[in-house]
Amino acid sequence: MKIGELAKRSGLSAHTIRYYERIGLLPYADRDAGGRRDYDASILAWIAFLDRLKTTGMPIRDMLRYAELRAAGSRTGPERRALLEAHRDRVRAHLADLQACLLVLDTKIGGYAEAEKRTHPDDQSHPPDAGEPAGARTPRA
Amino acid sequence: MKIGELAKRSGLSAHTIRYYERIGLLPYADRDAGGRRDYDASILAWIAFLDRLKTTGMPIRDMLRYAELRAAGSRTGPERRALLEAHRDRVRAHLADLQACLLVLDTKIGGYAEAEKRTHPDDQSHPPDAGEPAGARTPRA
DNA sequence: CTAGGGGTTCGAGCGCGCTCGAAGTCAAGC
DNA sequence: GCTTGACTTCGAGCGCGCTCGAACCCCTAG
Numbered sequence: 001m002k003i004g005e006l007a008k009r010s011g012l013s014a015h016t017i018r019y020y021e022r023i024g025l026l027p028y029a030d031r032d033a034g035g036r037r038d039y040d041a042s043i044l045a046w047i048a049f050l051d052r053l054k055t056t057g058m059p060i061r062d063m064l065r066y067a068e069l070r071a072a073g074s075r076t077g078p079e080r081r082a083l084l085e086a087h088r089d090r091v092r093a094h095l096a097d098l099q100a101c102l103l104v105l106d107t108k109i110g111g112y113a114e115a116e117k118r119t120h121p122d123d124q125s126h127p128p129d130a131g132e133p134a135g136a137r138t139p140r141a
Numbered sequence: 142m143k144i145g146e147l148a149k150r151s152g153l154s155a156h157t158i159r160y161y162e163r164i165g166l167l168p169y170a171d172r173d174a175g176g177r178r179d180y181d182a183s184i185l186a187w188i189a190f191l192d193r194l195k196t197t198g199m200p201i202r203d204m205l206r207y208a209e210l211r212a213a214g215s216r217t218g219p220e221r222r223a224l225l226e227a228h229r230d231r232v233r234a235h236l237a238d239l240q241a242c243l244l245v246l247d248t249k250i251g252g253y254a255e256a257e258k259r260t261h262p263d264d265q266s267h268p269p270d271a272g273e274p275a276g277a278r279t280p281r282a
Numbered sequence: 283c284t285a286g287g288g289g290t291t292c293g294a295g296c297g298c299g300c301t302c303g304a305a306g307t308c309a310a311g312c
Numbered sequence: 313g314c315t316t317g318a319c320t321t322c323g324a325g326c327g328c329g330c331t332c333g334a335a336c337c338c339c340t341a342g
Contacts, residue, residue, distance in 0.1 A: 003288090004289080014288095014289085016329090018291090034338055035290065052245055055239070055242050056243070056246070059328080074256075077260075081250055087246070088250065095236065098196070098197060098236055101197045102229065102232055105193070105228070105232070112222035112225070115215075116218060116222070143318075143319075155319085156300080156301060160299085160301085175307075175319080176308085177308085177318085177320070178319085
């Protein structure tokens with residue numbers, strides 16, 4: 001598989017794939033006779049995993065650490081596990097934060113919905129301001 | 142309240158508060174006789190709300206849009222609501238992604254845990270490699 | 283034989299969200 | 313009166329994660 005096809009299949013751009021190789025996130029790819037990268041399909045699984053780490057907000061330097069440990073052999077298993085566990089904990093915490101924020105968002109939206117309901121049927125022009133904190137005008141926005 | 146105290150109470154740095162004012166995320170604060178910002182406690186609610194938007198990944202330019210709408214008066218309610226609803230949908234989608242990733246992470250960690258269990262009691266030196274995708278060595282890491 | 287398209291390396295540039303430092307002002311405490 | 317320290321403005325710089333363009337190479341199809 002050439003880099004163009006890997007790009008299509010993985011969702012990364014060819015530029016990004018080369019960048020990842022450069023920094024060590026992807027293994028140095030075998031080159032064909034003409035010096036072009038030629039990938040094995042198995043790389044897709046690794047990229048998919050990196051994608052998940054990215055989605056969950058892991059910084060590249062940590063993915064790099066993980067990749068290094070992998071490269072260093074199976075005796076680094078425990079450290080890799082620890083790294084993933086620490087990350088998992090952060091993700092869980094963030095998830096909880098997000099859920100809490102979602103509730104607030106829902107409440108806020110509910111407030112606006114209410115205001116619209118109150119103002120729409122009888123066409124009032126000065127409806128109350130759906131629960132906004134006072135004093136937060138932005139004059140020079 | 143001076144900027145230093147607001148910083149303490151809000152968790153933002155004074156630098157960041159000034160930056161937010163500069164770009165329009167925070168209202169232009171009243172100045173005292175000496176030209177220093179003097180804040181009303183109500184600003185804290187607005188900052189807390191911005192924090193939630195930030196936590197949920199809203200880019201500053203969208204917060205800015207929201208702030209502008211607020212400044213434009215109560216008739217912008219529907220548009221603000223729409224903005225928040227669109228954001229909520231994105232957050233929900235991201236939340237679902239995260240949860241899916243968490244499962245994968247758990248599985249992966251489980252794999253490492255297994256490997257450790259298998260390798261530890263009888264002290265093998267070449268345990269199987271906990272479900273890692275093959276061919277993802279990183280030679281020049 | 284030539285044109286085209288995809289590949290190569292290298293290094294600069296970008297968008298985001300701050301973060302910081304310099305140089306100056308002002309008010310309160312000793 | 314002088315020091316201290318929190319404030320002011322302004323503009324530059326940073327860390328992250330790409331993103332892109334230039335200049336060149338090589339293979340294939342027409």
